[in-house]
Each structure stands twice: as C-alpha cells, then as structure tokens.
Amino acid sequence: MKIHKYDTVIVGAGGAGMRAAIEATKRSRTAVLTKLYPTRSHTGAAQGGMAAALANVEEDNWEWHTFDTVKGGDYLVDQDAAEILAKEAIDAVLDLEKMGLPFNRTPNGTIDQRRFGGHSRNHGEAPVRRSCYAADRTGHMILQTLYQNCVKEGVEFFNEFYVLDQLIVEVDGVKHSAGVVAYELATGEIHIFQAKAVIYASGGTGKFFKVTSNAHTLTGDGQAACYRRGLPLEDMEFFQFHPTGIWRMGILLTEGARGEGGILRNKDGERFMEKYAPVMKDLASRDVVSRSIYTEIREGRGCGPEGDHVYLDLTHLPPEQLDAKLPDITEFARTYLGIEPYTDPIPIQPTAHYAMGGIPTNVEGEVLSDNTTVVPGLYAAGEVACVSVHGANRLGTNSLLDINVFGKRSGIAAAEYSAKADFVELPEAPESLVIAQIEKLRNSTGSERVADLRRELQETMDANVMVFRTEQTIKTAVEKIAELRERYENVSIQDKGKRFNTDLLEAIELGNLLELAEVMAVSALARKESRGGHYREDYPNRDDVNFMRHTMAYREVGEDGSETVRLDYKPVVQTRYQPMERKY
Amino acid sequence: MATPVLDKVEAESAASPYITVTMRIRRFNPEISDASVWEDFQIEIDPKERVLDALHKIKWDVDGTLTFRRSCAHGICGSDAMRINGKNRLACKTLIKDINPEKPITVEAIKGLTVLKDLVVDMEPFFQAYRDVMPFLVTKGNEPTRERLQTAEDRERFDDTTKCILCAACTSSCPVFWNDGQYFGPAAIVNAHRFIFDSRDEAGEQRLEILNDKDGVWRCRTTFNCTDACPRGIEVTKAIQEVKRALITRRF
Numbered sequence: 001m002k003i004h005k006y007d008t009v010i011v012g013a014g015g016a017g018m019r020a021a022i023e024a025t026k027r028s029r030t031a032v033l034t035k036l037y038p039t040r041s042h043t044g045a046a047q048g049g050m051a052a053a054l055a056n057v058e059e060d061n062w063e064w065h066t067f068d069t070v071k072g073g074d075y076l077v078d079q080d081a082a083e084i085l086a087k088e089a090i091d092a093v094l095d096l097e098k099m100g101l102p103f104n105r106t107p108n109g110t111i112d113q114r115r116f117g118g119h120s121r122n123h124g125e126a127p128v129r130r131s132c133y134a135a136d137r138t139g140h141m142i143l144q145t146l147y148q149n150c151v152k153e154g155v156e157f158f159n160e161f162y163v164l165d166q167l168i169v170e171v172d173g174v175k176h177s178a179g180v181v182a183y184e185l186a187t188g189e190i191h192i193f194q195a196k197a198v199i200y201a202s203g204g205t206g207k208f209f210k211v212t213s214n215a216h217t218l219t220g221d222g223q224a225a226c227y228r229r230g231l232p233l234e235d236m237e238f239f240q241f242h243p244t245g246i247w248r249m250g251i252l253l254t255e256g257a258r259g260e261g262g263i264l265r266n267k268d269g270e271r272f273m274e275k276y277a278p279v280m281k282d283l284a285s286r287d288v289v290s291r292s293i294y295t296e297i298r299e300g301r302g303c304g305p306e307g308d309h310v311y312l313d314l315t316h317l318p319p320e321q322l323d324a325k326l327p328d329i330t331e332f333a334r335t336y337l338g339i340e341p342y343t344d345p346i347p348i349q350p351t352a353h354y355a356m357g358g359i360p361t362n363v364e365g366e367v368l369s370d371n372t373t374v375v376p377g378l379y380a381a382g383e384v385a386c387v388s389v390h391g392a393n394r395l396g397t398n399s400l401l402d403i404n405v406f407g408k409r410s411g412i413a414a415a416e417y418s419a420k421a422d423f424v425e426l427p428e429a430p431e432s433l434v435i436a437q438i439e440k441l442r443n444s445t446g447s448e449r450v451a452d453l454r455r456e457l458q459e460t461m462d463a464n465v466m467v468f469r470t471e472q473t474i475k476t477a478v479e480k481i482a483e484l485r486e487r488y489e490n491v492s493i494q495d496k497g498k499r500f501n502t503d504l505l506e507a508i509e510l511g512n513l514l515e516l517a518e519v520m521a522v523s524a525l526a527r528k529e530s531r532g533g534h535y536r537e538d539y540p541n542r543d544d545v546n547f548m549r550h551t552m553a554y555r556e557v558g559e560d561g562s563e564t565v566r567l568d569y570k571p572v573v574q575t576r577y578q579p580m581e582r583k584y
Numbered sequence: 585m586a587t588p589v590l591d592k593v594e595a596e597s598a599a600s601p602y603i604t605v606t607m608r609i610r611r612f613n614p615e616i617s618d619a620s621v622w623e624d625f626q627i628e629i630d631p632k633e634r635v636l637d638a639l640h641k642i643k644w645d646v647d648g649t650l651t652f653r654r655s656c657a658h659g660i661c662g663s664d665a666m667r668i669n670g671k672n673r674l675a676c677k678t679l680i681k682d683i684n685p686e687k688p689i690t691v692e693a694i695k696g697l698t699v700l701k702d703l704v705v706d707m708e709p710f711f712q713a714y715r716d717v718m719p720f721l722v723t724k725g726n727e728p729t730r731e732r733l734q735t736a737e738d739r740e741r742f743d744d745t746t747k748c749i750l751c752a753a754c755t756s757s758c759p760v761f762w763n764d765g766q767y768f769g770p771a772a773i774v775n776a777h778r779f780i781f782d783s784r785d786e787a788g789e790q791r792l793e794i795l796n797d798k799d800g801v802w803r804c805r806t807t808f809n810c811t812d813a814c815p816r817g818i819e820v821t822k823a824i825q826e827v828k829r830a831l832i833t834r835r836f
Contacts, residue, residue, distance in 0.1 A: 037707065039750050040653075040661040097731040100721030102739060102746050102782070109733030134746075140660060141746065148720040186700065215655040251658045332658060335677060451644030494648030497615045500701040503648035
C-alpha cells in the first residue's frame with residue numbers, strides 16, 4: 001500500500017475532469033486519477049456540438065438559451081444554475097477555441113453554428129443555430145484539446161488507477177472529505193490519496209442498460225463511491241434515451257443529423273414528428289422524440305419484419321453535406337450496418353444515453369450531504385454530478401457545455417479551497433473497505449458469473465424502466481434488482497492474479513451498477529407523475545403540486561445489515577420562469 | 585425513399601445467423617510464465633458482430649482471465665488496437681465476416697511496445713513520443729477577446745490529422761518503429777502535423793526542429809503500413825511527407 005498527498009485530487013479524465021485539472025494544476029498540487037487513459041474517455045464519443053449563444057450566424061442571446069434549458073428540463077432545472085450555464089457558455093466556447101479547438105468556421109472565419117433539438121429563438125418561436133461544432137466530432141475535439149492543454153500545463157496523471165472508495169471523516173459533526181482509495185490496475189496495488197479537495201468527474205451510469213450509447217466503462221463508479229459513504233444521489237430516476245441509436249447496437253447517431261435536415265420516418269415513409277411537435281418537428285427535445293418513436297412502433301408503424309425500429313432518413317441531403325458535416329456517423333452506418341446513407345435510410349431506435357441525476361452539488365461544484373449542507377473538500381462536475389442544469393431532460397449540446405462550465409468552476413473552487421484548508425486526518429485503516437471488497441471477490445468460490453448477472457440486469461432495465469414506465473414494470477425491476485443483488489453476494493471471478501485483473505474490475509463495476517440501478521428504480525417508483533425523461537403511463541401528466549421537487553436518495557443500513565433506499569426531496573430553484581405546459 | 589438494401593439486411597437477420605469461428609489468441613501472463621502461447625477458442629457468433637464481441641464472449645462465458653483494453657466499442661476511444669490476422673485493427677471496428685471466419689482468426693498484441701498481459705501493452709513510450717512534439721496550440725501576443733478567425737480553407741488544411749484517436753495502430757505497424765523504439769513514429773508526427781499546418785499556431789519552426797532530429801521524420805521509409813492501419817482513415821504517410829517537405833522548404 002502506498003500513501004500519496006496532494007492538495008487536489010481529480011477522479012476521472014474526461015471533459016469535466018481535464019477542464020478542472022487545467023484550472024486546479026495552475027493553482028494547487030494536483031493529481032488526476034483515471035480508470036482509463038484520458039483520451040479513452042467517453043467525452044470523445046459526443047458528436048453534435050456545444051451550445052452557446054454566440055450569435056455568429058443569427059440573432060441569439062443567453063437568456064433564450066436559459067429558457068430553452070429550463071423548458072427542456074421540464075421545469076425541474078434549478079434556474080440559477082441554468083442561467084450560469086447559458087451565460088458562461090460563451091466564454092467556455094471561446095476558451096476552447098483559444099486552447100486550439102478546431103471548430104468548423106463560417107465564411108467570415110468565426111465559429112460556425114447549427115441547429116439542435118430544443119434550442120429555439122425567442123422562447124420557442126423557431127429553431128435557432130446555437131450549437132458550435134466540429135463536424136460530428138465535437139466531443140473528440142474537446143477531449144483532444146483538453147488533453148493537449150493538460151500536456152501543456154504539465155498535469156500529473158495516474159492512468160489506470162481505479163477509485164473504489166471515498167474517505168469521509170466527521171470533524172465537529174460535519175462530514176469532510178479526507179481523500180480517496182484507488183486500485184492500480186497494472187499491479188493490483190492499493191493507493192491512498194490524502195487530499196484537501198477531491199473532485200469527482202467520473203461520468204455516467206449508462207451500462208446498466210442493454211441498448212446504450214455508453215462505453216463499457218461507464219459504470220457509475222463515482223456515484224457509487226459517494227453513495228456507499230452515506231451521501232445522497234439526486235434525481236436518479238431521470239435518464240435520457242437518445243432518439244437515434246443504431247438499431248439493436250445503440251451506437252449514437254447525432255441529433256446534428258436532424259439539425260442538418262435529417263428526417264425520422266415510419267414504415268409508411270411518413271414524417272411522423274409533424275404530428276407530435278408541429279413547430280420543432282424532428283428537433284423537439286429528446287424525451288419527446290423518443291416517446292414519439294416508441295408510440296409509432298407500438299401502434300404498428302415501426303419498420304422491419306418485427307416492426308421494432310424507425311428510419312433516420314438522410315437521403316435527400318447532398319452527399320457533400322454528409323461528408324463535410326456528418327462524416328463519422330455515416331461511416332458508422334456503413335461499417336456496422338452495411339448501409340449507404342447517401343441512398344438508404346438508417347434503422348434507428350432510442351438508446352440509453354445520459355444520466356440527468358447524480359451527486360448533488362451547488363453551482364460551485366461543492367457536493368451536498370443533504371438539501372443544504374456542503375461537504376467541505378468534496379466536489380463533482382459533469383455527468384457524475386447533478387447541479388441541476390438538466391432537470392428532467394437534458395438538451396442536446398448542453399452536456400459538452402456542462403462539463404466545460406462546471407468542470408472549470410469546480411477546478412477553481414477546489415484549488416482555492418485547498419489553498420486555505422488543512423489536510424483532514426485519514427481515518428484508521430483507510431484501505432479496509434476496499435481490501436475487504438477485493439479479497440471477497442478474489443476468494444469467492446460462488447457459482448454466479450458476472451456476465452450472467454450483468455446481462456439479466458441490462459435486460460430487466462431495458463424492459464421495465466426505459467422510455468415507458470408503469471408501477472408494475474418498475475416494481476418488476478425493483479424485485480429483479482434485489483434478486484440480482486442477492487446473487488451478487490455469490491459471484492466469483494476466474495482471474496485471481498494481481499496484474500491487469502480486468503475480471504476483478506468488471507465484478508466491482510457490476511456491484512456499482514446494481515446498487516445504482518436500485519436507486520434509480522426506487523426513485524422512479526415513488527415519482528407518480530410524468531416529467532421529461534421519466535414517463536409513467538399510469539400517471540401521464542406532470543404534477544407540479546406534488547412533484548415539483550428533486551428526489552434525494554440515501555442508503556440506509558438497518559441493524560441487521562440490510563440495505564434500503566430512503567427517499568427525501570429538495571425544492572427546485574425557480575427564478576424567472578414559471579412552469580408552463582411544454583409544447584414543441 | 586429507397587429501402588432495398590434494408591430489406592436485404594433484415595431478411596438475412598431472420599435466419600439463424602450464428603457460425604462457429606476459431607479465435608486464436610496469443611496469451612501472455614508473466615505471473616504464470618515468461619513465455620507467450622497461442623490458445624484457440626471456438627465460439628458461436630453472428631458474422632456481423634465485431635472481433636471485440638468475440639473477445640467478450642470468450643472473457644464473459646469461457647475464460648475470465650483473457651485481458652484486453654476496450655471502452656467505447658465503436659472506434660472512437662482508441663483502446664482496442666490489436667493485431668488481427670497480422671494486421672493492426674481496432675477490434676471494435678473489425679467485423680468477423682470481413683476477415684475470413686472460415687480460418688482461425690489470429691489476435692495478438694500490437695508490436696513494438698512491451699506486452700504486459702495478453703493483448704495489453706505498455707502505452708507509455710507511445711504517449712511520451714506524442715508529448716515530445718508539443719501537441720498543443722502555441723500563440724504569441726495578447727489573446728483576442730473573441731475567437732481567433734480562421735478561414736474554412738485554413739481549417740480544412742489540417743482536418744485529416746485532427747481525426748487521430750491515439751490508438752497506436754499506425755506507430756505499432758511501422759517496421760522502423762519495431763526496429764528502433766526511439767523513432768517518434770507516425771502518430772506523433774501526425775499530431776505535430778495537426779499543429780504545424782494550423783494557421784493559428786506559431787510554433788511550427790520549433791516542432792519542425794524536433795522532428796528534424798535523427799529519430800524524427802527522416803526515419804520514415806514510406807512503407808504505407810501506417811496509412812493501411814489507421815482506423816480513422818487518416819492519410820498518415822501523406823502527412824509525414826508534408827512534414828518532410830515543410831522541413832526542406834520551411835513553408836507551411
């Protein structure tokens with residue numbers, strides 16, 4: 001076991017983690033711990049763009065962007081945070097350009113912008129060009145640019161270090177962060193990182209679904225580490241299903257395809273979104289489009305022999321436009337489906353994409369231990385966090401924005417905190433929980449296999465808590481997850497070695513997914529209304545009287561060691577926008 | 585709206601798609617033995633699936649000790665470059681049907697970097713070469729308040745080399761790199777090219793001097809292995825040639 005001491009430790013090296021690292025490294029002695037090499041992070045898979053009211057190609061302003069974000073999130077958004085997001089978006093894009101990001105350009109040399117779902121002129125009048133982009137590789141360019149600038153700033157990375165535990169110590173009755181415990185994949189060694197400030201930027205939880213755009217490695221590690229130490233998780237029932245994943249595979253095809261003029265069609269060739277969203281049509285918000293697709297499929301207008309998908313039609317767009325603006329997604333269609341998008345429509349279905357919920361933070365990125373109390377020294381940013389700028393449904397291009405705005409804010413806030421704070425003394429035997437967890441898995445002779453349990457989890461999540469939910473389906477999921485958690489106690493692994501033990505890694509990841517799936521399902525069961533990405537067929541309307549509030553889920557351990565999810569609620573911050581009916 | 589191709593795709597998927605393939609994998613685990621061995625696994629797989637899916641079937645259902653890196657599974661993150669039937673490919677972008685599943689499919693770690701376990705190699709020397717070429721924008725003077733302007737043509741000039749995902753498929757396919765690990769290798773040169781030809785950048789001369797070194801661009805023997813290997817379709821050899829030309833003419 002090794003003990004390290006840093007002012008600031010950042011967990012995760014995607015967009016939020018590296019944006020934070022660039023700020024924190026300038027101000028404090030900083031280490032970045034990352035399960036993957038930084039450039040492998042899933043920020044790189046984001047395609048369509050990053051929203052900012054630059055007004056480079058048409059009239060726009062950040063107040064319209066704020067409104068769209070609040071409306072897109074079905075009014076569950078904390079409006080003070082949304083205002084910061086939209087206002088600081090402009091500098092966030094300009095910062096990236098100055099760092100070298102190769103944005104597409106307008107004829108006069110400024111950053112080009114295009115349309116995206118839910119982004120509108122003057123409070124919903126018509127789609128607006130707000131997404132700053134680099135072909136359909138915007139996330140790739142952001143990830144590369146941030147890594148390049150981390151190299152420039154000399155950021156210290158610990159690559160393939162997997163953080164398994166968050167150390168929390170009570171000082172004068174207040175929970176403080178003392179550091180983290182990490183597992184070095186190459187050697188199997190345990191490392192303690194004592195730090196004045198810790199920032200979680202470890203991404204989402206999408207891998208508990210089967211059809212998902214998420215990487216294999218997105219297993220909610222940061223959320224689970226905090227939750228297990230008694231910190232709450234906010235709004236976990238809200239998960240976004242992106243309308244256009246490649247049929248059966250879930251690989252993302254950017255909304256930018258519709259921003260460029262692509263059209264969704266059913267088996268009759270009908271442009272069905274006109275029925276559901278007369279103004280924004282194919283560019284309505286993602287929750288609306290995903291529900292519309294499944295409504296078409298359920299009513300027998302899906303495509304293919306099983307009627308289980310619809311088409312994304314790009315055939316009317318000039319090949320030059322596809323080559324210039326959508327080169328990667330058209331190549332995905334060719335590679336994985338053998339389809340030529342110039343001439344043939346692409347079969348798609350909604351794909352599990354983004355966790356709106358996560359570790360609750362305020363607008364400085366400080367983590368909360370209840371509705372109002374800050375955990376000194378603990379921060380979170382990006383998909384792992386819930387600020388909440390996305391509310392019940394995130395707008396496309398607002399996540400690349402979120403990681404930059406709140407990554408930067410938390411990097412600065414954490415470094416400023418560590419400049420004036422002292423180290424919190426480590427608890428006794430800080431490694432004990434991690435060692436127990438690893439040894440249990442390594443020594444287990446149980447008969448359950450990780451892959452079987454994960455498959456069953458993914459199948460039950462897809463069947464029961466996806467785009468359409470009812471009391472019955474959610475209960476089915478809750479029961480199945482409880483069964484799987486019990487069977488997980490009996491899971492064993494084949495690789496007993498120390499070196500690059502990815503068998504062990506996957507077993508730990510599965511434990512995180514199971515725990516978070518339970519939080520999600522229990523949170524969803526209690527929310528008896530429909531809002532944004534959470535759609536209850538038995539409660540099809542939004543209920544502002546009873547549910548205009550954030551869910552706060554806590555892990556409770558009974559005297560007999562049994563675990564339950566306890567739910568509490570937190571008010572939504574409303575400033576200038578009163579809830580209205582949501583129409584696109 | 586035309587649909588004939590789709591009808592064909594769907595008709596094919598209606599029949600049982602599974603075939604049996606032999607995956608022949610070069611195993612190495614220094615905790616067990618200092619020698620590497622080839623091991624065969626027979627699996628049932630839909631030929632439209634990826635080599636990565638085949639590796640997962642083995643790891644998840646047959647042998648949990650099989651070790652490889654992967655993340656996004658659709659050719660964007662660059663984790664799973666490996667030598668498949670003797671050629672450097674991303675396992676997640678290579679479909680079984682495209683590599684003759686009638687014969688055993690060989691899979692081994694990429695060459696020229698130290699193998700740590702099975703298909704996992706030490707990436708540190710690769711990233712060190714990348715860091716050595718100053719892979720970041722360098723500008724002088726005061727920053728403008730708004731964005732720097734760049735024409736669409738100037739942006740297009742270096743578009744190809746912005747696509748690099750640092751998977752090392754090119755560098756580890758290069759015979760010069762195999763023989764001499766000191767050579768910067770194609771990926772580092774590609775990333776230098778990305779900045780040398782960016783109209784906003786002002787450190788082109790410095791990068792060219794770095795690449796003028798004895799371990800720099802002049803080691804390239806234009807075998808085109810790198811261009812063949814690149815999963816992003818970057819014209820790697822052409823980029824290297826452009827850097828060589830810039831070194832001679834000092835125009836870029």
